[in-house]
Amino acid sequence: METGLTPVFSFVIMDDSLTFTIIIPVKPAGVVRALERLRQSVDYPAERFEVLVAEGRKPSRQRNLAAAEATGEVLYFLDDDSLTEPGFLQRAARHFADPSVAVVGGPSLTPGTNTLFQRAVGIALASPLGGGGARNRYRAAGTARATSERELILCNLAFRKEIFVTMGGLDERLYPNEENELLDRIAQAGLGLRHDPELAVQRSQRPTLRAFFRQFCGYGRGRGEQTRIAGVRSVVDFLPTLFLAYLLLLPLLPWWPALLPLCIYGAVAAVSSLAGAAGKRLFSAIPWLMVLYPSLHLCYGFGFAKGLLFPRFAQQGGAPADVSLRRVKALGFPWAEHFPEAR
Structure with a gap:
């Protein structure tokens, strides 16, 4: 392009x-x-x-x-x-x-x-x-x-x-x-x-939670692939992947101060869950929010790394995907169930 x-x-x-x-x-x-x-x-x-x-x-x-x-x-x-x-x-x-x-x-x-x-x-x-x-x-x-x-x-x-x-x-x-x-x-x-x-x-x-996982893996992968095409936009894009890497390396770190970032994250997630639920007067959402925040970040971080390292466009080939267009309503006409296909 x-x-x-x-x-x-x-x-x-x-x-x-x-x-x-x-x-x-x-x-x-x-x-x-x-x-x-x-x-x-x-x-x-x-x-x-x-x-x-x-x-x-x-x-x-x-x-x-x-x-x-x-x-x-x-x-x-x-x-x-x-x-x-x-x-x-x-x-x-x-x-x-x-x-x-x-x-x-x-x-x-x-x-x-x-x-x-x-x-x-x-x-x-x-x-x-x-x-x-x-x-x-x-x-x-x-x-x-x-x-x-x-x-x-x-x-x-x-x-x-x-x-x-x-x-x-x-x-x-x-x-x-x-x-x-x-x-x-x-x-x-x-x-x-x-x-x-x-x-x-x-x-x-x-x-469902499974669909949410797939959604944010996909969002992260899309941002990673965008980064491959357009270059680095912001270091913020890398933070979820760095968080994921930190958690994977945590068992290998022998000293207790390594837990400090995780403790801070947990406290921030708890405060955010309480504040968000209070803002909507939906306190029954707090348990879900405590699950959703780390899930969102970890899925996005995994997807971002995958898109950055293994972009789908590098593997794509063959004929373009078929697309069918139809005008449900045309300029100058009222609503109708179907107009002839444009292509």
């Missing part, structure tokens, strides 16, 4: 005639829960937005192919389970009225109807210990502001199509973290990223 050239963009101030293409990737024959919510909640003029569903097994490629077929001026990416709120397109359009803004996104919030375990996951991700600099992806905090990739998440993220296409789209070698790599390139080109805490979607957390 070419990244050595600085792209030049020219924009006019956008008004309420801005057009959107909502893009939703899904596994083959997967259920798209986001569609029914869109039918119920979108109150944007019908002639100004369309919806593309991209079926396949490689989300970065699915999103890129859908973006190439999009007719809207703004690409709004959702996941198949992203539940939007009324007025979200109008809110995004107001941000894009500023010509310096290239990308707009908001948080992914845990529904109150989730199980105790899932709500505990939401608390952990929204905390300084669990989410760190990315915690605002999982909570509605503050006001709309300029931001970095740390606060933006692809299940609720809008790009100007011109910028997305000119910048080469998502790096298809990556999943997850494909948006983080692209957002870094957009920011380096001097274009604005904006986070709006009120531009939120609701998404359920993983339902």
